[in-house]
Amino acid sequence: MNVSEVSVIGAGSWGTTLANLLAEKGYRVHLWVYEQEVCDAINRSRENPIYLPGFRLSELITAHNDIESALGDRSFIVMVVPSHVYRSVATDMIPHLRDGSVVVSATKGIENETLLTMSGVWRDILPEGRKIRYACLAGPSFAREVIRKIPTAVTVAAEDLDTARFIQQVMATEYFRVYTSTDIIGLEVAGAVKNVLALAAGASDGFGYGHNTRAALITRGLAEMTRLGVAMGAHPLTFLGLPGVGDLLLTCTSELSRNRTVGYEMGRGKSLDEVLSGMKMVAEGVKTARSVYNLAKRLKVDMPICERVYSVLYEGEDPREAVKALLSRTLKHEWEYELQRFWPDISTNR
Numbered sequence: 001m002n003v004s005e006v007s008v009i010g011a012g013s014w015g016t017t018l019a020n021l022l023a024e025k026g027y028r029v030h031l032w033v034y035e036q037e038v039c040d041a042i043n044r045s046r047e048n049p050i051y052l053p054g055f056r057l058s059e060l061i062t063a064h065n066d067i068e069s070a071l072g073d074r075s076f077i078v079m080v081v082p083s084h085v086y087r088s089v090a091t092d093m094i095p096h097l098r099d100g101s102v103v104v105s106a107t108k109g110i111e112n113e114t115l116l117t118m119s120g121v122w123r124d125i126l127p128e129g130r131k132i133r134y135a136c137l138a139g140p141s142f143a144r145e146v147i148r149k150i151p152t153a154v155t156v157a158a159e160d161l162d163t164a165r166f167i168q169q170v171m172a173t174e175y176f177r178v179y180t181s182t183d184i185i186g187l188e189v190a191g192a193v194k195n196v197l198a199l200a201a202g203a204s205d206g207f208g209y210g211h212n213t214r215a216a217l218i219t220r221g222l223a224e225m226t227r228l229g230v231a232m233g234a235h236p237l238t239f240l241g242l243p244g245v246g247d248l249l250l251t252c253t254s255e256l257s258r259n260r261t262v263g264y265e266m267g268r269g270k271s272l273d274e275v276l277s278g279m280k281m282v283a284e285g286v287k288t289a290r291s292v293y294n295l296a297k298r299l300k301v302d303m304p305i306c307e308r309v310y311s312v313l314y315e316g317e318d319p320r321e322a323v324k325a326l327l328s329r330t331l332k333h334e335w336e337y338e339l340q341r342f343w344p345d346i347s348t349n350r
């Protein structure tokens with residue numbers, strides 16, 4: 001497959017950044033922009049004034065407000081819209097999508113209504129006989145650092161390694177290192193769950209708790225993420241890599257994270273509505289907390305931190321009571337859940 005032009009669907013901070021990365025590699029980039037005024041501003045002033053102000057964008061980017069012209073006859077597509085609008089945007093794309101197109105999804109989230117990850121959404125909506133080559137891009141990558149060419153490493157997973165290697169070649173630069181994988185579901189679960197855990201880590205910092213608390217949340221959160229991923233068919237090693245512990249560390253510890261910031265503000269006493277009312281960008285963890293809670297229940301996976309995040313966000317639990325509830329659970333072996341579920345014949349006394 002020879003690529004000279006690509007489409008990027010979604011012009012938030014990450015979509016705009018990936019569009020610019022590809023344009024600076026020499027690809028002609030067609031960027032679909034939801035808001036007409038943002039679309040006009042990009043074409044007129046080479047800047048995304050709402051989602052990525054202060055960065056001059058490449059001349060090789062053309063912004064489009066309609067999906068048909070954004071897709072044209074391109075067959076390398078990067079999809080970066082928030083998860084709650086992913087299905088409707090993807091559905092609009094289908095009539096204009098070339099069969100066999102590579103679709104690289106950089107969205108991190110799980111649908112509330114169906115509990116599907118983004119690969120599941122495509123499987124759900126693609127008419128019989130229609131095919132795409134789906135891939136997921138994940139890993140620790142703040143748009144605001146990538147746009148400044150700060151060294152970054154991410155992972156791309158596709159069903160077959162050849163597709164992943166092809167995407168690696170198209171997207172890698174001297175500052176953006178792309179690893180390959182075939183564990184699509186692992187990347188999707190990791191990218192979604194780390195946002196929920198970042199809400200908890202932010203709240204902990206907002207309460208004024210210390211480094212000990214945050215390290216505990218990250219480590220036990222990693223165990224929860226891995227359990228859910230494995231129950232959904234992921235490879236456990238994925239969670240030790242960039243999409244798992246890499247992105248979890250980044251998001252739970254940095255002031256650049258929108259998810260951590262939402263948690264932090266709530267930990268300082270603001271309500272969820274107060275925090276969200278001042279935000280144009282998405283904090284995916286807020287919606288994904290509901291999906292993760294329901295998935296954990298459906299698959300009988302023990303995810304106490306994510307469960308408390310859900311009850312604070314959606315059942316009005318006081319965040320400090322949620323911490324108390326977490327700490328007052330029955331004391332146990334560190335790997336009790338894993339030993340019982342995966343190695344029942346190994347004694348927890350070993």
Ligand SMILES: NC(=O)c1ccc[n+]([C@@H]2O[C@H](COP(=O)([O-])OP(=O)(O)OC[C@H]3O[C@@H](n4cnc5c(N)ncnc54)[C@H](O)[C@@H]3O)[C@@H](O)[C@H]2O)c1
Pocket residue numbers: 010011012013014015016033034035051080081082083085089106107108109141142143144280281282283284
């Ligand atoms: N920003 C980052 O650093 C970063 C990094 C990696 C992954 N991601 C993921 O990328 C995805 C997109 O996030 P972002 O940060 O680029 O977005 P953003 O939060 O900067 O902007 C919100 C985006 O949603 C779009 N939007 C709002 N309503 C819409 C609608 N009804 N239909 C279609 N589009 C609509 C806006 O046009 C804008 O593009 C998310 O899943 C996020 O988790 C973001």
Ligand SMILES: O=P(O)(O)OC[C@H](O)CO
Pocket residue numbers: 108139140141142143195198247250251256257258259260282283284
């Ligand atoms: O700002 P956040 O919390 O949405 O995180 C952005 C990216 O997912 C970090 O890899």
